[in-house]
Amino acid sequence: MNNAARTESFQEIIRGDKPVLVDFYADWCGPCKMQAPTLKQLADRMGDKLRILKIDIDRSRAAAQQYQIQSVPTLILFKEGKIIWRQSGVQPLHRLEAMVKPHAG
Structure with missing residues (x-):
């Protein structure tokens, strides 16, 4: 993540x-931990057409509550x-790509 991204708020990022x-x-x-390599592959394939954010629910309890994260x-x-x-749950690369591609210009 670059320095500019660090200064953006979560809400600013998702509204882009x-x-x-x-x-x-x-x-x-x-x-x-099993999902992480798949997300890396997705990031590599999508390049700058997609942003991937990781939010630790233990460090960002407010965000986890706001989006009602149960698992x-x-x-x-x-x-x-x-x-x-x-x-929720581990998702295979092909499913993630299928969901993301129609929305990535």
């Missing part, structure tokens, strides 16, 4: 015109501030 995939995770979560990992795809897709 670029799709944002948010991974709500926890360090203690085994399935979350981790939970992935939420935002575009222009709206939730386009949401799923």
Whole structure:
């Protein structure tokens, strides 16, 4: 993440015109660790057409509450501030690509 991204708030990021995939995770979560390499592959394939954010539910309890995160990992795809897709559990690369590509210009 570059310095400019660090100064943006979460709300500013998800309201942008670029799709944002948010991974709500926890360090203690085994399935979350399994999901991480898939998200890296997705980032490599999508390049700058997609932003991926990881939010630790233990460090960002307010965000976890706001989006009613009940289990981790939970992935939420935002575009222009709206939730386009949401799923809990480990997701395969082909499913993530299928969800993201129609929204990535």
